[in-house]
Amino acid sequence: MELWELLANIVFLLTACLVGGGLASRLGQSPLVGYLLAGMLVGGAGSLGIVAYQHEIESIAELGVALLLFSLGLEFSLERLKSLGSRPLIGGAIQVIATIAAGTASAYLFGLGAKPAIAFGTMIALSSTAVVLRILMERGEIEMPHGRNSLGVLLTQDIAVVPLAVLMTVLGSGGTVTEVSIDVGKLILMAAGLAAVLYVLTRLAVLTLGTLTLQRNRELTVVFASAIGLGSAWAAHWAGISPALGAFIAGMLLGSSAFATQVRADVSTLRILLLTLFFGSAGMVADPLWIISHAHWVAGAAIALTVGKFLIIAAIFLAFRQSLRVAAATGLALAQVGEFAFVLGAIGRSSGVVSDDTYALVVSVTIVSFIISAFAVPMAPRFGDIVARWFGKSTTGENDLEGSSHRADVVIIGFGPTGELASVPLMGSDLRTTVIDLNHESVRKAQQYGFAGHIGDASSPDVLEHASIGEVHLAIITLPHFRSALSVVELIRSMNPTATILVRSRYHIHRIALTAAGGTVDGDEECVGGAIAERVVSWLADHAATLE
Incomplete structure (x- = not known):
């Protein structure tokens, strides 16, 4: 009977996410906002209490994280990185490091310990790929200078998810500097061994599938994608490293094969379903009553994060000799906390370095950040023009034209x-x-x-x-x-x-x-x-x- 009760709770949560995501879309918001708010209302502390089995649902939803990282690995391409140029990619790396440093310092000043403060800085370092790229593509601004900058930074941030996930795991392991170094070395060796094993298995699988016509054996790619994506996550967990890292490695190994595009498409439905559960269960962590009673803290943190990330990103691209207009537009487009905060937070909670209160705060701030982004990203070009005029700068220039031509x-x-x-x-x-x-x-x-x-x-x-x-x-x-x-x-x-x-x-x-x-x-x-x-x-x- 317990299995059917769990299934009923999953159905209730998915239904709530469906309603919440639909309403969010009609209001011009990302569906992720609707999923998070739905989870807050139907489950967890301070909610209506319709959905129970929170921990069991979280365990199932973590499979969505594994498939998300698997899909991310399939997208990893050196050619794609080179096509964006070095500035956005280097700028993305600098932004991640600078934001972690600023977030860590702020959290430490507010009383968190050294490791929890680093974990907090890590969780807020990344921007939202799902929200920003969706808006830029809908508005046809992906080829504009600030759009190309945003794409390069977001891609760099996506790649940074894996080392940041490893960092979260290491922070939770505790010990002296020597013990931490030994733990990092073990993680690297285990990851290298897992990569070697997965490379052999994926090559054998690709060679086998390469002799077949996918048009007549479509079910094989579905089974293949699920087995590789989820199997690699299980293998990583069995080896004592992050399941997300194992899924990413498997995706990256398959990313260079001719089957990558279809594998990504076949796994997308299952990934979307599980990720919806993940964001819904993440919303269940946040307490609506706590958010209302601490609204000033949530609003203050959201504003501070938005302004801080804007200043960091704008300063980086100004240092790269881009115009004030483009730098300001890029900074506003990326001035939010992204969905990977939940992924990193889940890893940090399981390793013991992120407390429930810290995770709830980040979840609450991220929801507010998503809502702000729905209005901020569309107005980024106009905001860049306004800032440029404030400082007496031209709103057009050589840097503004760079990369803006559309290639047929x-x-x-x-x-x-x-x-x-x-x-x-x-x-x-x-x-x-x-x-x-x-x-x-x-x-x-x-x-x-x-x-x-x-x-x-x-x-x-x-x-x-x-x-x-x-x-x-x-x-x-x-x-x-x-x-x-x-x-x-x-x-x-x-x-x-x-x-x-x-x-x-x-x-x-x-x-x-x-x-x-x-x-x-x-x-x-x-x-x-x-x-x-x-x-x-x-x-x-x-x-x-x-x-x-």
């Missing part, structure tokens, strides 16, 4: 004979072309032509997002199956209303539906009829010559 991209979905012929005019052009196909041989051929290639199902939003579908100018769909092609056309049109979509239709009867969905249609029957007509003309000419 093309996505080809389906690289059979039709897709290959359609790509001929793009060969050797300056346009960045990406090919998506479920057949690894087709993707390999596209890569030989100089195109970027991803093995994946284009009907998945995650696969299209990875191909930057929201920024492309042209999408070419050559899928022979009508329903698949129609689904992809509708999805692309919803994600990119301005792109030109060229789509293949095998039969004339399907042209109306594909055109209504937003595609410009070329039909197989017309092409075949035209080709046969040309041959008829040639035959007639030859026949007439024979008769003469």
Whole structure:
């Protein structure tokens, strides 16, 4: 009966998160805010008490953290880092260190011990990838100077999650400097050994899957992603290191494979479900009555964190000789506490370095920070202009124009004979072309032509997002199956209303539906009829010559 009671509580929490996330989205907030507030209201101290089994739900929700780090490892790419330039990446590293130092000093002055103060500084160091990138992409500002800066800093922060998670674990281990050094050395050795074992296993799995056609064995990638992501987390826990670190290592090892895009898409549904539970259970830690009675502390801490992170980030990019306008806009966009505060806080609580009160304070401040960001990030460019005018600086300049030009991209979905012929005019052009196909041989051929290639199902939003579908100018769909092609056309049109979509239709009867969905249609029957007509003309000419 206890199992069914636990399941009932999970259903109640997910339902509350659904309602809260929906209301938050309608109010222009991130759904994460709704999940946290829902958890606060239905479970934990000072709540309505609808949801119990908090600790059991937290244990299940930690799997979502493992899958989040697994997906993060899949995104890790040296090419992606290089494309952003060195300034945002170096600036991100400096920002993390400076914020940890400032947060540690502040917490220590307010009475926390040395290790808990460092843990507090670590939890508030990172900004919100989920909130900031969502707003920047919706507003089309990801290619603006402050958008590129934000992307570089956020990517650096995401990479920093793993060493910061290790730091949290080490802080909780206690001991002298020598003992801590020994613990760090053990963690490094265990991580290296785990990486070696996972490398062998993932290579064997990739080689096995590489002989198959994913289009006919889609269930294998789902099983593969779940086994690798969750299995690596369990292996890391068994080895005595952070499960999040093990999941990240496995994701990073798979990130260079051709299956990375589809694996990321297949694991996304399970990851979203478990992460929703995680944020809901994180909200259950916060006590609404405590927040109300300590509203001045929560508001003061949120304002101090926002102003402090803004000043640190703006100062860093000013030191990199970027204009005051861009530096101020970047600082405002990133001046919040991110969702990884919960991840690091959970690790710190389990290792004993973060108390329940500290964790509850950070959760409360993060919720307020998310709400502030919903208004601050959209106004970042205008705020940069205002600050520049205050100090008598020009609102335009050489640094403002750097990286602001949009590079046209093309996505080809389906690289059979039709897709290959359609790509001929793009060969050797300056346009960045990406090919998506479920057949690894087709993707390999596209890569030989100089195109970027991803093995994946284009009907998945995650696969299209990875191909930057929201920024492309042209999408070419050559899928022979009508329903698949129609689904992809509708999805692309919803994600990119301005792109030109060229789509293949095998039969004339399907042209109306594909055109209504937003595609410009070329039909197989017309092409075949035209080709046969040309041959008829040639035959007639030859026949007439024979008769003469």
